[in-house]
Amino acid sequence: MRNKFLRYIRDVRRYSSRTCEVYTDVLQSWVDFCEGDENFSATFNVNGIRAYEVHLLDDRKLSPRTVSQHLSVLSSFCRYLMKEGVLKSNPVHLVKRPKVEKRLPAFYKDESMDAYFEGTKGDPEFGTLEQKLNRLIISLLASCGLRRSELIGLNVGNVDFSRRVLRVRGKGDKMREIPLIPSLCKEISLYLNAVSSLTDDASDPDAPLLRTPKGARLYPVFVDRVVKKELAGVPDITVRRSPHVLRHTLATELLADGADLNSIKELLGHSSLAATQVYTHNTVERLQKVYTNAHPRAKNGGKNGD
Numbered sequence: 410m411r412n413k414f415l416r417y418i419r420d421v422r423r424y425s426s427r428t429c430e431v432y433t434d435v436l437q438s439w440v441d442f443c444e445g446d447e448n449f450s451a452t453f454n455v456n457g458i459r460a461y462e463v464h465l466l467d468d469r470k471l472s473p474r475t476v477s478q479h480l481s482v483l484s485s486f487c488r489y490l491m492k493e494g495v496l497k498s499n500p501v502h503l504v505k506r507p508k509v510e511k512r513l514p515a516f517y518k519d520e521s522m523d524a525y526f527e528g529t530k531g532d533p534e535f536g537t538l539e540q541k542l543n544r545l546i547i548s549l550l551a552s553c554g555l556r557r558s559e560l561i562g563l564n565v566g567n568v569d570f571s572r573r574v575l576r577v578r579g580k581g582d583k584m585r586e587i588p589l590i591p592s593l594c595k596e597i598s599l600y601l602n603a604v605s606s607l608t609d610d611a612s613d614p615d616a617p618l619l620r621t622p623k624g625a626r627l628y629p630v631f632v633d634r635v636v637k638k639e640l641a642g643v644p645d646i647t648v649r650r651s652p653h654v655l656r657h658t659l660a661t662e663l664l665a666d667g668a669d670l671n672s673i674k675e676l677l678g679h680s681s682l683a684a685t686q687v688y689t690h691n692t693v694e695r696l697q698k699v700y701t702n703a704h705p706r707a708k709n710g711g712k713n714g715d
Contacts, residue, residue, distance in 0.1 A: 475505035566614025579678035
C-alpha cells in the first residue's frame, strides 16, 4: 500500500521529485519505528502517532518544524488509506503538532543584488560559457522568482522571445507565464548561442535550457553551489545564500514597490494567497525602520510635544 501511495503522488498528483523523496523517507522512518509492521490499520492510531512524535523530538532530536512535516506526510497517507477503505478515520488529526516558531522569509538588500549584477556584467558578448551560465542562473532566479526545481526543468521551448515571456511548469504540474525584461532575453539568447557551438540540439525546444559543463541538465546540488559561489563576495549578505532566498527577495521587492498580492501570487505560482501574505511582514518591518529613522517624534523617543 505504501508503494501504491508513492506512485499515486508521483504519477497522479504529479508531486516534484524532491517532495516524493521526502514522502518516501518519512514513510520509511514510520515503518522503521513500527519495527517493520506495515499493517497500517493496526499501527495507525492516536497513541502510535503520539509515540512517534515523541520519538522524533526526544530520541532523534528533530526540530519542531521537521516533526510537523513528518506528521503532515502521515496525515496525507492516512487520507489516502481512508480513500482506499483501509482506515475509517485520520488519527493524525487528533494529535497536537509541536509549536513551530514562525520564520520571516529572508531576503537580500537591493544594494547587494545591484552590486552583484554590476560586478558581473562585463561585456555580454564575451566571457566563458561557465560565466554566462552562472550569471544566467542568478538572473533567472532573481528576476523570475523561480523555484530551484522549476529552473532545472526549463527547456529551450519554454522561452518565448517574441512575447518576452517564460513558460514555467510549477507545483501540481501547473503552467504559468512570467514576463522577461529585455536584458534577460538578451542574456538567454547569448547563452544559447554559446551552447550552440558545443552541441547540435541547442535550439531543440525539448532540450534543457541550462546545462552543466558536460551538457547535462542541471541538478539541485549544482544550482546550490553556483548560487553560493556567485554570491560569496557580495557585500552585506548576512543570510544564507540559496536559490529560495533569491525567490523571497523578488517577492519582497515587488511588494515594497507597490505590487498587489494577487499579482505576486500568480508570478510565484502560489496555490493560495496565504502563502504570499507572509511577505507583508518584511514590508512592515521596513516601514517601521523608516518610520523610526525619519519621523520626528519617533526619533525623539515617541514623546508628544517635548
